[in-house]
Amino acid sequence: MKDIRFTYSHALNTHELQQYKEETQSALRTLTEGTGAGNDFIGWLSLPKDIRSQVSAIQKTADRLRNQCDIIVCVGIGGSYLGAKAVIDALLPSFAWLEDRKPQIVYAGNNIGEDYLYELQGLLRGKNFGIICISKSGTTTEPALAFRLLKIQLEEQAGKETARERIVCITDAKKGALRTLATQEGYDTFVIEDNIGGRFSVLSPVGLLPIACAGLDINALLDGAERVMDVCTTADFADNPALLYAASRNHLYRQGKKIELLVNYHPKLHYVSEWWKQLYGESEGKENKGIFPASVDFTTDLHSMGQYVQEGERHLFETVISVAEPNHKLVVPSDEANLDGLNFLAGKRVDEVNKMAELGTRLAHMDGGVPNLLIELPKLNEYALGELIAFFEVGCGVSGYMLGINPFNQPGVEAYKKNMFALLHKPGYEEATAAIEKRIQKQN
């Protein structure tokens, strides 16, 4: 197996699938021709090609940061960190953070934890650290707050001149707080284009710079993405994995399967699922519609969520990410006493056991009434992850149009912010402040 492969046959039959041919192809045309809702946010479709001209600048900046920093703090929330973390976690060693490794990549500005920020400041004290600040506007509360704190600390520890070399901003091309600051201070910058939303930005500098800082091959990532983006935007239904995926999951949803469980058998893929949850949840969860995206890491979570999946409410289906080959080789050793009874596995590779757990689980869950979609990757490397990203992105755009919503906006995320600003007496929110305080008083 050289490329990503998608199998629907354990969830629906060919006849059921064929009913979606016209609908998915039409949704794909809407997407690629830019005639649908949210069509000003489809720049990601050509990103694997378009971004190539910036790769050497990104790599150069990454090399400088890698050279200067023991720790690089990626400041960003949602789409501004999930894609990078997904790729980095999938490809670095499992225990990278316990190794004597430079630079270590950590994340901030993705929560408002007082203890988190306090302890981060403690960690960074006396260390050579750098900051990649990722925010389109520069005013999103979480990253703005973290950046304000970390910028002061870096300037105090390293001096203003050195801090200038170790801060990189990824932000709007022209406007916004972070662009203004970067210009004033003379920071290196990269641009978040207007036609690429946060959750579709992993193949832009937003994802590529942190990924390159982790020492990974961003060209290979883009190669894989370019190849599958091409297949998924041009191939006919039967040969188009993104269309088959969109068809399958929408079919299952229409049958009452309201939860999609993204399953992996590789602990390193945990954050790929987190990235996927934003991609699909934020794209589809609208107008009281949309599949609820959830995830599990197997076999780990077979010992927690396995019972539910096997025998709980029958409102879910699984999408399994299977990786054909591990990157290392480890064989089960024989043991003379064999008290644990594992000698029947002796001489087998650990991954063979894992694969049989995977196959056995897929069959058991199907028997339990959980339809099963399968995504196979040849290997965990940059190229394959690029393929996976492109596959999920096109699948998401097509799925969203099939659902009849705009897959590229996120109107619902403003509601809590408005309340929060009102509660915090933000200037300009005076009316909202009065209203929300009255409401709370009434409840007490």
Added chain:
Amino acid sequence: MKDIRFTYSHALNTHELQQYKEETQSALRTLTEGTGAGNDFIGWLSLPKDIRSQVSAIQKTADRLRNQCDIIVCVGIGGSYLGAKAVIDALLPSFAWLEDRKPQIVYAGNNIGEDYLYELQGLLRGKNFGIICISKSGTTTEPALAFRLLKIQLEEQAGKETARERIVCITDAKKGALRTLATQEGYDTFVIEDNIGGRFSVLSPVGLLPIACAGLDINALLDGAERVMDVCTTADFADNPALLYAASRNHLYRQGKKIELLVNYHPKLHYVSEWWKQLYGESEGKENKGIFPASVDFTTDLHSMGQYVQEGERHLFETVISVAEPNHKLVVPSDEANLDGLNFLAGKRVDEVNKMAELGTRLAHMDGGVPNLLIELPKLNEYALGELIAFFEVGCGVSGYMLGINPFNQPGVEAYKKNMFALLHKPGYEEATAAIEKRIQKQN
């Protein structure tokens, strides 16, 4: 606020709640009087008291391991690691793994990742490490496999005598592979009692030893648990948080809210949610029934799952864990230029911002049709976590009986194992092997 507090008023009114008084009290009696299904697995009810006699032995073993080891590997899966990891992650510094800290706690035997085990072996090479192996039978595939590999490595690196001092087994009192091995080798052991299932074992040596190895106060954990276990098993409906929780969530489930989203605003609580997912998912997901347990870390995931929660399918409710006070103090600094517009927060504690995000989000989600249950903890410390654990455990037993299932078995987790063993040609599975191979052949 001194103790855990539960609020239902943003999900149902007093009239609706009162309808569940008899039912929950009856379920509680079934639980505490041991007259219900699974009544041979309710030893956890008195565990906070019963285990006290073992605390000094547990602490002594922990002190020895802490003294001898740079890394302690906790080998176990499901209930054999989730409770310990939940408490340890909640109470250690956010970046403990990047600190020069001894011992570091890592986990194995909770997956079958070839790369994971290979890389773990690499990490441990040349290091002073110890192993806590947790398995009732000693033959569960994941931990047995990891332990087989790590035992060999430890004996090779440190010699058989030293390895003997650095391996501790937590297993059945008398029978099973791990008990036999421990007796033969002369390892220190602690007992998993027959009347305590894995997902209810965090307050037994299964959780307490790793937690003590991390340097945490297990007496305080038990104090908090004992106090709330007492309240939740004796107090009347109106004063019993576990009954109110069980009543509320079952009411919501019966109204069609099929997904419970456990929400925190503290990144350190991530694994408390993972522990909770096993507790509720494995207890309730039976007979095609049960609430689907999911979790999010806010505000982090407001920028991924927030859109769905606000505007997606209306089949979910939230249970928020709120922590009243952080452990450290950090104030938002002022900035002369104020480009990011955050000066309206200057002088406020970061946690105040977090709390307004929390309140603002709860209000916004309620407006969006997501009922909201609230659990308040005074602080993140051992005592409060003990309270939370006892609250969730009693709530789970009561909820399970209200649902009409046996909350203490897990019949569904055998299905995948049977297939896996058949596929791996385990001796004794010959018939199953023939059947499953025929089935797979047919499909291809």
